[in-house]
Amino acid sequence: MPPIVSIENLSKVYASGLHALKDVNLAIDKGEIFALLGPNGAGKSTLINTVCGIVTPSSGTIRVGGHDNRSDYRAARRMIGLVPQELTTDAFEKVWDTVSFSRGLFGLGKNPDHIERVLKDLSLYEKRDNRIMQLSGGMKRRVLIAKALAHEPQVLFLDEPTAGVDVELRQDMWRLVRRLRDQGVTVILTTHYIEEAEEMADRVGVIRKGEIILVEDKVELMRKLGKKQLTLHLAEPLAALPESLAGYALHLGPGGREIVYTYDTQRERTGITRLLTDLAAAGIGFTDLDTQQSSLEEIFVDLVRGHTGAAP
Amino acid sequence: MNLPAVLAIYRFEMARFWRTALQSIVAPVIATSLYFVVFGAAIGARVQTVDGIPYGAFIVPGLIMLSLLTQSISNAAFGIYFPRFAGTIYELLSAPIAPFEVVLGYVGAAATKSIFIGLVILATAALFVPLHIEHPFWMVAFLLLTAVTFSLFGFVIGLWADGFEKLQLVPLLIVTPLTFLGGSFYSIEMLPPFWHAVSLANPVVYLVSAFRWAFFGKGDVAVGVSIAVTFGFLALCLGLVTWIFRTGYRLKS
Missing domain, CATH: 3.30.70 (Alpha-Beta Plaits)
Structure with missing residues (x-):
């Protein structure tokens, strides 16, 4: 089976001269949970944002589900859901509206049943008529996840999903990620909580100073290097x-x-x-x-x- | 064409408009009424007619233009600036949506809002002075064209601005003075020759003149020239937006 996300010879040099990604090659298999580990500033977010179309690569190609993410960006992006690292939400919109907005943005017609299911999965349904600014930080994080799931993506990127999140939400999130995987969704998460990768991931990639220094099956990795x-x-x-x-x-x-x-x-x-x-x-x-x-x-x-x- | 996305952006922006209805609608109505009281009553008592048009009616097209320009610019500028400021722009950038569709959603909503406000002002004005519109079709056409052009201009400002100050800079320091000096409240024919010539360099003169022509059948400059200048500005703004999306300027790194 061809990889669902394939990254070839990807490099990114920012205008500041920062060489954030150096000739990255990575293939993500359909249905796996892939954890991208690396210290702060290693290039994790740049890598994710480049795949999602937020950062323009300097060179290299990215394919999602076989679609080039630049020449065939509509098909590629439709498959992707992104939960960003920062808590970037609107303030005045209601939870239900902002999640429905995301679905529309990704080109899909209204589907209240799906939105309801997503909100319930994330324990947000009771808050559906609340304005986002009335929510706690953890609840806002859930809203971001709901937005990313609104268009039923096949690949979900979670950029530091559990940074600053309490134990309850973390465990909810792990449950959700496993359920998504059971539904066939591919999950790629970055984290610097290693226990998270240890708990969740099928495979682990380690990135350091813009280079992927290792990609390995988690169990294999622990056996080999442990x-x-x-x-x-x-x-x-x-x-x-x-x-x-x-x-x-x-x-x-x-x-x-x-x-x-x-x-x-x-x-x-x-x-x-x-x-x-x-x-x-x-x-x-x-x-x-x-x-x-x-x-x-x-x-x-x-x-x-x-x-x-x-x-x- | 990702129509659901265009509609989603449009509805999102319109929801923002209705949420701030007091500021969006009531404020322009009060401001217009004040202009009528101050300019219409005070100056109108001395200046009976301009070019054969009662002064109260004469200032209506200029008043509508004043609001149309400032509202179009500030609505569109804020609409795209705020997601950049709050960071929610990530969603727009990662969505399967073409730049043209983003512009359509934001500029369409901003133009709708300012046209709505323009019509509210027109209705308010009708309460103060008897109004007769000579060329209703052209009146609507100019309303549309101006709203779209300046919403596009506002969109460019919203992409360019890197702080709230710059966001306000162009509407307050450039557009408002140009509108006041653009013959909104007087005919530029009334000016000495030198200032008349200077005024012809002010693009707002052409907008107000054409709009006034639609109302009363006469303006300061020929309608054809006005239309050409407006389309020229529209083309300039379109060019700028295209360049911004092509290069990712202030949007992507």
């Missing part, structure tokens, strides 16, 4: 690790009460069995053990740091 650590809680504190264990990547914990063994899950052998045997031979007993896997957040920090070469 390190595991085995912690052994010792029966008797150790002053130092015995010579016989020097071959292992071991680290003696505080007070000599635990030994931490870091191993790579990618390796054919983890070395655990041999380590335990060697420990027994050295006469070291332990009372308990546990293992930990690095989170996506740790992987992300490693990745971004690794590329700057700054921190160890």
Whole structure:
């Protein structure tokens, strides 16, 4: 199946000289949830805005559902819903009117049933006759999502959807995104809350200084780059690790009460069995053990740091 | 053609108009009544007729033009400036809509509003002075043409302005003086030759003159010249709007 969004050799240099996107290539599959991760200023919003037609690319091509987003912009844009990062709403319009306006703007006739469904899905239906300025920040965020869904898009861009949003709305949003995915909608979200990507995404892309430095299936990414650590809680504190264990990547914990063994899950052998045997031979007993896997957040920090070469 | 989008923009803008009905409709009516009281009663008592037309009736076309120009410009300018200011422009830029359709929605709504206000002023004026319209068809045609042209001009200002001050700058500092000096309240024939010549450089003279011709069958300059000047300005504004959308000036980065 051809990708629903395909980005080829996309570059953007702003008038200020800022090179916001550098030769970006990216293919988004239909029906997936794709999380675009990156630090502030990495080019996440520029990338999204370029696909949506708000920013003009310097070079490269973008296709949405096979339609070039410049030469065939009507067909391309009709497929896209965009929830911007900033809370940019009208003030005096009523919720129902502003959502209906969005539907009209995307070339569709009135469909009160659909608008009603969208508002109900977002717990906005009770507020439908309120003016937007009377709503709280979280409610305004919901209005923006409702506007983006008003024309039944097949690709939904969520630019930092949960920035400054309370727990309840965040969970509502995650539920909504999953429901949309079940309906076949492709969701592309940017975030710098890694846990969000970890929770939601099928695939993860990492962008840094305008370059996509990695695109990977989330589970695969965590398996590949994730390190595991085995912690052994010792029966008797150790002053130092015995010579016989020097071959292992071991680290003696505080007070000599635990030994931490870091191993790579990618390796054919983890070395655990041999380590335990060697420990027994050295006469070291332990009372308990546990293992930990690095989170996506740790992987992300490693990745971004690794590329700057700054921190160890 | 994305007709639902044009209609959505048009309705959105008209809703804004009705929401601020007091300011949009009542204010021009009061202002017009004041002009009649001040100019009509005070000056009209001394200047009986201009060019054979009773002074009270003589100023009606100019008064309508004054409101038509300022309302067209400010409505259209505000209509497109506010989404830029508030950031809601993102939706317009990401919608499957051609620039021409955006202009049609905004300029269409702004022109509708100012024509409506023009007609309200005409009705108000009819309460003060007996009115006879010599060329009703041309009266309506000039009303339309002027409203569309200056709404387009206002749209350009709304795209160009990068603050509320600039938004008001052109209507207040350029258009209002030009209208007052454009023969709204007098015939430029009454001026000394030098100022008469200077006045011919003021585009508003041509608008007021043509409009007055539609009412009374006579104006300061030939109707054909007036029409040519108005269309010239319309073409200029169309050119500017086209250039703005083509380059994305102040709209896209």
